[in-house]
Amino acid sequence: MKKLFFIPLIGLGFYFPCIAQLTDNGDGTVTDAQSGLTWLQSSLPANQGNVNCKSWQDAMSWADALVFAGHADWRLPSALEFGDGIPDLGWNSINNEWGNLYGNVWHNPANTAAISPMLYYPCCFYWTSTENPGNLNQAAAFFLSYDGVWENIFYTKSTVMRYTAVRGTAAPGIASQCRDGYDNDNDGKIDYPADPGCSSADDNSEYNRPTCFKLPLSGRWVCLLPFKFALPYLFILTIVAVLFYFLGRRKRNKIH
Secondary structure, X not given: OOOEEEEEOOOOOOOXXXXXXXXXXXXXXXXXXXXXXXXEOOOOOOOOOOOOOEOHHHHHHHHHHOOEOOEOOOEOOOOEOOOOOOEOOOOOOOOOHHHHHHHHHOOOOOOHHHHOOOXXXXXXXXXXXXXXXXXXXXXXXXXXXXXXOEEEEEEEOOXXXXXXXXXXXXXXXXXXXXHOOOOOOOOOOOOOOOOOOOOOOOOOOOOOOOEEEEOOOOOOEEEEEOHHHHHHHHHHHHHHHHHHHHHHHHHHHHHO
């Protein structure tokens, strides 16, 4: 397995929150006009007295028994691909219920303040209703990061995760990220063919995959990170450089 080493690439990124398609129903729920799904406004209803994390079976039982906002048909979100009915495990895919909400409706938010009118959805893992067809001891959990990446990952069902509930059936024909008119990956470029992350107008992800190349002598792979993800590294390098500067200056002053 090849090893990847990431180095910063300075670029420019923008964030344009725009989720007018979400309707606050005024009863602790929010409806997505595009998909037709209704979500809990917060991951857990405030008046339900629930714990933050449960095993998969306990989360499934909770959603099945949930009666909220006048409805009793709540369920865990699905990780199945729209139209195909197979688990959608691709990085940054919007072709499933959670991925569509995170990437296509919230538009890859930088923090929880950017998901209004939805409220309390802290990171990181949320159970879905989708089991692993190859291992029924596992089910898919959605990784909600607020740092530019998301995906569904299979975990052992006994693992305790966050959870939420949704109701309704997702409508077909949800617009792909590469033709929805939004800058979903915050790189300043919108849709195909302007966004280099889009291979076609039907591509479901604008995500600009890192540029990777193999070093000729060592054989190691190096990947260039976009500016958004390079910021923490640049900050640390700046602090280290400043410390070395002042330490060196102090040492020179002692010599003189």
